[in-house]
Amino acid sequence: MQKEEEFIRIIKEHEGVIFKITTMYTDNRDDQKDLYQDVVYQLWKSFESFRAESKISTWMYRIALNTALTRLKKSKRMGNTVPMDKVIMQQTENYEPEFEEKLKLLYAHIKQLDVLEKGLMFLLLEGKKYEEISEITGLSPSNVGTKISRIKQKLKKQIIKE
Amino acid sequence: MEIEEMQALWSEMSDRLEQQKKLTNEIIMNMTQERYSNKFRTLSTYETFGALFCFLIALGILVNISKLDTWYLMICGIITLLFLIVLPTLTLRLLGRIRRFNIIDKSYKEALIGFQKAKKNLLILQKSAIYASFVIMFTASAVFAKIIGDKDFFLIDRGIKEYLVFAFAIAFVFFISRWGFRSYGKVTSSAENVLNELE
Numbered sequence: 001m002q003k004e005e006e007f008i009r010i011i012k013e014h015e016g017v018i019f020k021i022t023t024m025y026t027d028n029r030d031d032q033k034d035l036y037q038d039v040v041y042q043l044w045k046s047f048e049s050f051r052a053e054s055k056i057s058t059w060m061y062r063i064a065l066n067t068a069l070t071r072l073k074k075s076k077r078m079g080n081t082v083p084m085d086k087v088i089m090q091q092t093e094n095y096e097p098e099f100e101e102k103l104k105l106l107y108a109h110i111k112q113l114d115v116l117e118k119g120l121m122f123l124l125l126e127g128k129k130y131e132e133i134s135e136i137t138g139l140s141p142s143n144v145g146t147k148i149s150r151i152k153q154k155l156k157k158q159i160i161k162e
Numbered sequence: 163m164e165i166e167e168m169q170a171l172w173s174e175m176s177d178r179l180e181q182q183k184k185l186t187n188e189i190i191m192n193m194t195q196e197r198y199s200n201k202f203r204t205l206s207t208y209e210t211f212g213a214l215f216c217f218l219i220a221l222g223i224l225v226n227i228s229k230l231d232t233w234y235l236m237i238c239g240i241i242t243l244l245f246l247i248v249l250p251t252l253t254l255r256l257l258g259r260i261r262r263f264n265i266i267d268k269s270y271k272e273a274l275i276g277f278q279k280a281k282k283n284l285l286i287l288q289k290s291a292i293y294a295s296f297v298i299m300f301t302a303s304a305v306f307a308k309i310i311g312d313k314d315f316f317l318i319d320r321g322i323k324e325y326l327v328f329a330f331a332i333a334f335v336f337f338i339s340r341w342g343f344r345s346y347g348k349v350t351s352s353a354e355n356v357l358n359e360l361e
Binding site: 004007008011012015016019020036037040041042044045046049062063065066067069070099102103106109114115116119124125126127136137138139147152155156159 | 164165168169171172173174175176179180183184185187190191193194195260263265266267268269270271272273274277355356359360
């Protein structure tokens with residue numbers, strides 16, 4: 001019971017992270033919900049092993065990113081999918097369509113990256129240092145640096161093209 | 163949009179997401195139960211039904227193999243049998259390997275390499291199946307013409323209608339294959355690029 005409570009606390013604390021990753025790796029609301037559940041399930045499965053090892057955030061990023069990248073795309077169900085019209089899901093009194101538009105544009109840029117670049121870009125946007133990115137991804141810090149500068153160039157080109 | 167602008171926007175989004183927590187204890191614990199529609203399992207279910215169908219047809223050919231009374235019809239029968247047995251078996255094995263892929267003890271890099279390799283193998287197999295389908299179209303026609311209609315496919319007198327049907331079938335397989343090659347080609351080359359980056 002204590003284990004469940006601890007798990008629930010951690011998930012609640014980091015639900016934004018799972019939301020951001022699942023939004024980045026999917027194209028519609030149904031797929032996003034499925035992936036969200038996959039991630040929570042995988043986190044629960046690995047909860048025991050995490051407690052003895054690394055930091056919560058490192059464990060969480062690693063499992064969530066691994067789950068996202070190893071999922072097979074569901075075949076497109078024509079006319080049956082709900083497009084991701086909003087990134088911030090709940091329409092509160094603070095809802096700003098302009099902010100949503102900017103977010104959609106940001107996600108559109110990230111979604112054009114390949115699967116490895118997407119993960120690195122996500123961790124960079126999360127404000128992670130190269131050493132931490134290296135710990136999560138298994139790439140060497142210098143390799144992380146090289147790849148990130150390449151991603152930045154790629155994004156710049158994408159932006160200029162528009 | 164500059165990178166710095168992206169970072170600022172991301173951080174603002176993170177703050178807003180913090181304020182709209184919506185998971186309840188019950189929702190979280192429900193998600194930990196393995197009752198959801200697992201994509202791998204769904205895919206495997208389709209493939210398993212497909213494989214069973216192939217095995218049944220293979221069984222049908224095996225039971226009637228004595229009807230294939232010439233050496234060339236026998237060769238057609240063996241090729242068709244191999245296709246119907248080997249291909250689904252390999253597909254199920256590769257899918258099983260992907261499904262059992264353990265992501266928990268792996269770094270992002272290791273998971274990516276392992277998964278991309280497994281995916282590449284599956285795609286190569288599917289691509290080979292498209293090539294093979296050209297050959298199988300002929301061998302299976304010969305086998306079934308003999309088993310069902312007791313006719314030798316290679317000696318039948320064909321009229322315009324038969325040739326038209328055959329031309330249509332070839333065109334159909336050609337277009338389906340071309341579409342398949344293109345889509346598989348894109349995915350395999352993207353898997354290949356990621357592997358080259360990492361290895």
